Amino acid sequence: MALIVQKYGGTSVGDIERIKNVARKVKARVDEGHSLVVVLSAMAGVTDRLIKLAHDASDRPVAREMDVLLATGEQQSVALFCMAAGDIGLKAQSLLGFQAAIITNHMYGKARIEAVESMRVHELLDKGQVVVVAGFQGLDAETGDVTTLGRGGSDTTAVALAAALQADVCEIFTDVEGVFTSDPNVVPQARKLSHISYEEMLEMASLGAKVLDIRSVAFAAKCGVKIHVRSTFSDEEGTMVVPEEHVDEKLIIRGVAYSKNEARITVKGVKDEPGVASNIFTPISAAGIVVDVIIQNTSADGTTDITFTVPKTDYKQAMNLLALKAEKLHAKEVLGDPDIAKVSVIGIGMRNHAGVATRMFNALAKENINIQTINTSEIKISCVIEEKYTELAVRVLHDAFGLAEDVLPEQEA
Amino acid sequence: MALIVQKYGGTSVGDIERIKNVARKVKARVDEGHSLVVVLSAMAGVTDRLIKLAHDASDRPVAREMDVLLATGEQQSVALFCMAAGDIGLKAQSLLGFQAAIITNHMYGKARIEAVESMRVHELLDKGQVVVVAGFQGLDAETGDVTTLGRGGSDTTAVALAAALQADVCEIFTDVEGVFTSDPNVVPQARKLSHISYEEMLEMASLGAKVLDIRSVAFAAKCGVKIHVRSTFSDEEGTMVVPEEHVDEKLIIRGVAYSKNEARITVKGVKDEPGVASNIFTPISAAGIVVDVIIQNTSADGTTDITFTVPKTDYKQAMNLLALKAEKLHAKEVLGDPDIAKVSVIGIGMRNHAGVATRMFNALAKENINIQTINTSEIKISCVIEEKYTELAVRVLHDAFGLAEDVLPEQEA
Numbered sequence: 001m002a003l004i005v006q007k008y009g010g011t012s013v014g015d016i017e018r019i020k021n022v023a024r025k026v027k028a029r030v031d032e033g034h035s036l037v038v039v040l041s042a043m044a045g046v047t048d049r050l051i052k053l054a055h056d057a058s059d060r061p062v063a064r065e066m067d068v069l070l071a072t073g074e075q076q077s078v079a080l081f082c083m084a085a086g087d088i089g090l091k092a093q094s095l096l097g098f099q100a101a102i103i104t105n106h107m108y109g110k111a112r113i114e115a116v117e118s119m120r121v122h123e124l125l126d127k128g129q130v131v132v133v134a135g136f137q138g139l140d141a142e143t144g145d146v147t148t149l150g151r152g153g154s155d156t157t158a159v160a161l162a163a164a165l166q167a168d169v170c171e172i173f174t175d176v177e178g179v180f181t182s183d184p185n186v187v188p189q190a191r192k193l194s195h196i197s198y199e200e201m202l203e204m205a206s207l208g209a210k211v212l213d214i215r216s217v218a219f220a221a222k223c224g225v226k227i228h229v230r231s232t233f234s235d236e237e238g239t240m241v242v243p244e245e246h247v248d249e250k251l252i253i254r255g256v257a258y259s260k261n262e263a264r265i266t267v268k269g270v271k272d273e274p275g276v277a278s279n280i281f282t283p284i285s286a287a288g289i290v291v292d293v294i295i296q297n298t299s300a301d302g303t304t305d306i307t308f309t310v311p312k313t314d315y316k317q318a319m320n321l322l323a324l325k326a327e328k329l330h331a332k333e334v335l336g337d338p339d340i341a342k343v344s345v346i347g348i349g350m351r352n353h354a355g356v357a358t359r360m361f362n363a364l365a366k367e368n369i370n371i372q373t374i375n376t377s378e379i380k381i382s383c384v385i386e387e388k389y390t391e392l393a394v395r396v397l398h399d400a401f402g403l404a405e406d407v408l409p410e411q412e413a
Numbered sequence: 414m415a416l417i418v419q420k421y422g423g424t425s426v427g428d429i430e431r432i433k434n435v436a437r438k439v440k441a442r443v444d445e446g447h448s449l450v451v452v453l454s455a456m457a458g459v460t461d462r463l464i465k466l467a468h469d470a471s472d473r474p475v476a477r478e479m480d481v482l483l484a485t486g487e488q489q490s491v492a493l494f495c496m497a498a499g500d501i502g503l504k505a506q507s508l509l510g511f512q513a514a515i516i517t518n519h520m521y522g523k524a525r526i527e528a529v530e531s532m533r534v535h536e537l538l539d540k541g542q543v544v545v546v547a548g549f550q551g552l553d554a555e556t557g558d559v560t561t562l563g564r565g566g567s568d569t570t571a572v573a574l575a576a577a578l579q580a581d582v583c584e585i586f587t588d589v590e591g592v593f594t595s596d597p598n599v600v601p602q603a604r605k606l607s608h609i610s611y612e613e614m615l616e617m618a619s620l621g622a623k624v625l626d627i628r629s630v631a632f633a634a635k636c637g638v639k640i641h642v643r644s645t646f647s648d649e650e651g652t653m654v655v656p657e658e659h660v661d662e663k664l665i666i667r668g669v670a671y672s673k674n675e676a677r678i679t680v681k682g683v684k685d686e687p688g689v690a691s692n693i694f695t696p697i698s699a700a701g702i703v704v705d706v707i708i709q710n711t712s713a714d715g716t717t718d719i720t721f722t723v724p725k726t727d728y729k730q731a732m733n734l735l736a737l738k739a740e741k742l743h744a745k746e747v748l749g750d751p752d753i754a755k756v757s758v759i760g761i762g763m764r765n766h767a768g769v770a771t772r773m774f775n776a777l778a779k780e781n782i783n784i785q786t787i788n789t790s791e792i793k794i795s796c797v798i799e800e801k802y803t804e805l806a807v808r809v810l811h812d813a814f815g816l817a818e819d820v821l822p823e824q825e826a
Contacts, residue, residue, distance in 0.1 A: 016469045050489070056429045058496035065499075068507050069492035072485035076463070079482035083471035086478075094481050098511060099557055120557070144512055144533070 001033040002168040007158035010044035011175045012232035013077050023084045026130060035125050039135045039158040040081055042073025063108035067148045074134035081132050092130040097137035104138035104147045111138055111147035116164035152213030159216045163223035171228045178229050178238030179211050181403040182256040186391050189404035197244040200254050203346045203380045244348055252349035253401040258394050262292060263315035264340045264384055265308055269332030272304040279329055283321045289314040293375040307373055312338055341390040344382040345397055357381055363400035369393050414446040415581040420571035423457035424588045425645035426490050436497045439543060448538050452548045452571040453494055455486025476521035480561045487547035494545050505543040510550035517551035517560045524551055524560035529577035565626030572629045576636035584641045591642050591651030592624050594816040595669040599804050602817035610657040613667050616759045616793045657761055665762035666814040671807050676728035677753045677797055678721055682745030685717040692742055696734045702727040706788040720786055725751055754803040757795040758810055770794055776813035782806055
């Protein structure tokens with residue numbers, strides 16, 4: 001009999017009927033003889049309503065109090081769940097962040113879990129209770145303050161609990177069936193993967209696949225927690241996110257991801273000498289803008305062009321900052337383009353296969369899609385292209401790597 | 414410079430604008446140099462909405478989880494208040510029940526405060542912060558569970574904090590101007606009292622005046638906390654609830670209260686022998702019905718009539734229980750009347766004045782209002798009358814004791 005940590009997102013507990021549905025799902029597993037810890041998000045829409053209230057109350061809501069406010073969303077979910085559980089004879093007890101001892105640092109709004117002192121969870125499990133933990137919230141043990149982990153934080157709560165309890169599996173229930181080879185809205189032939197490695201999942205998540213919060217994947221990788229991403233609204237198996245050695249490597253590429261959330265900036269004709277990059281990026285990072293891809297090409301005449309991407313929402317601010325700096329940098333000009341997209345192919349298989357890049361570039365070239373910048377890591381290749389070609393590019397890449405037709409690992413079983 | 418505990422009820426923090434208004438009121442006092450601890454209720458309507466949600470989730474919501482759910486109401490108020498405070502330069506920090514260490518017993522939904530470990534409150538006050546405590550909620554230190562104190566519990570939170578901190582005064586802000594000689598809706602001439610003793614306030618509260626939660630008055634009396642009941646929506650002084658020796662006793666009667674929430678039951682012709690009363694009241698109290706006034710007259714023929722009142726909501730159940738018992742009791746009959754009211758005159762002055770009862774009975778008789786039962790304590794006389802005469806009775810009593818015209822203590826100042 002297994003110890004299972006389950007996490008249900010905001011849509012899964014979106015109203016009272018859905019909460020009752022989740023209670024029935026949990027009961028079915030308990031009836032099979034398993035021990036369950038259930039982590040819940042706030043009911044869909046609640047967090048947004050609370051944020052709106054906060055902005056009505058203040059032009060700049062204090063971060064500490066924002067966490068106190070937002071934590072009520074999950075607190076309500078777990079209480080309502082345990083009430084519904086009572087009606088169907090499921091013994092369940094709620095624990096808030098401070099009660100489950102989800103210990104975090106003091107970074108309000110984006111706190112990091114530092115420890116889970118799971119004694120009380122163990123005690124309840126030993127009594128045959130389902131332990132229902134409020135996701136997203138923690139306790140700064142030093143100050144005794146309520147903290148929250150930021151959007152998607154409940155995934156991390158679940159993984160941290162699974163790690164602390166040495167659970168057999170951490171099931172993340174969501175409104176999709178699992179992790180797909182690409183976004184099914186863009187590629188109708190996209191297929192659900194039975195397995196994916198942490199590294200691939202990390203790349204997928206950071207490149208735009210929104211199934212799992214990226215921090216939870218990193219946490220799981222560090223602690224070796226097996227994640228099962230699956231749908232609340234079906235009993236189908238989803239996707240296992242596991243260590244690399246548990247993934248069949250036959251497939252070179254496991255997924256095609258895309259993101260339209262970035263903008264590209266190029267600083268042209270700066271001197272190719274030490275300190276230039278630092279001069280460009282210091283003001284950008286001081287403004288709290290996160291730079292993603294950075295590319296610098298050497299050039300013959302002693303000057304160079306530096307290209308990088310920033311979140312689309314920070315594009316204007318970054319351009320303004322650079323306009324102020326351009327003269328000091330002796331840059332020829334600063335070019336920007338907010339209408340770009342990043343398409344990426346991801347797979348641990350590419351480590352042992354030459355030719356992935358070539359196949360990618362050929363596929364895009366065949367459709368006359370110009371590649372503006374290229375960026376690679378050990379297990380992914382990303383290209384920045386014109387935004388209007390995004391869907392086309394994703395489809396041709398999905399096709400070029402045979403993701404729809406190839407015999408995927410789950411079909412061999 | 415004083416240490417002041419203030420409590421604002423649900424109407425006072427009923428929406429964001431009102432929360433901002435309260436923040437301004439608090440700031441005005443801080444600017445005068447005082448140290449403030451502020452206790453808040455949930456925004457008006459929030460608790461009722463949460464209770465409805467609970468009943469949607471379950472036919473019989475688990476008490477433990479109900480407290481977890483309801484505690485979110487006050488948690489939201491204190492967070493929003495501190496945000497609004499930040500905007501006007503008021504340094505305020507929220508504390509939840511577990512953080513302010515409002516330690517209660519384990520009676521979910523009606524927990525009693527057993528201790529307030531105010532160390533953290535002191536620390537914040539020493540730093541010049543306004544400490545904003547979530548009312549109504551506490552922590553069962555034994556289990557670590559969230560508890561709530563029941564309706565009106567925030568008054569008790571405030572008084573308990575005032576006692577623990579040895580505050581100079583506990584100001585209870587509400588939507589009325591203070592404690593009146595009677596209900597101004599019934600008696601237009603009713604006047605606000607400047608002072609009232611704990612004992613009188615207890616009688617007033619238990620007899621239907623809804624200004625203060627009765628448990629908070631008892632708590633204040635025990636610990637000698639001075640309460641100032643006043644309006645959120647004006648700067649007028651309200652009513653001081655203080656030890657008897659601080660109240661000018663010139664006035665014999667300080668108030669006329671009434672209640673329409675009871676029903677009268679008479680068990681006629683039972684044997685006047687030991688055990689009869691016990692036989693009647695055991696099933697009633699076993700059903701959780703609280704009996705108020707009990708009257709038994711001796712009679713000549715060896716039988717007697719026992720009359721008592723129960724809450725109107727429990728009337729039918731009590732009648733049914735007695736119908737089952739009547740035969741066993743050899744009672745002649747069981748009579749009931751739900752259409753009654755209780756009018757009471759209250760005042761510590763009556764201890765030293767004969768003739769209060771006579772004046773009361775005469776006043777009612779003059780209007781042909783029949784008195785069904787009479788019940789007295791040291792500082793109050795209550796009469797049960799036909800419900801339809803309630804308002805008339807209250808007005809003639811208010812008049813008979815000169816409450817509108819007499820020179821009240823506050824007018825001498």
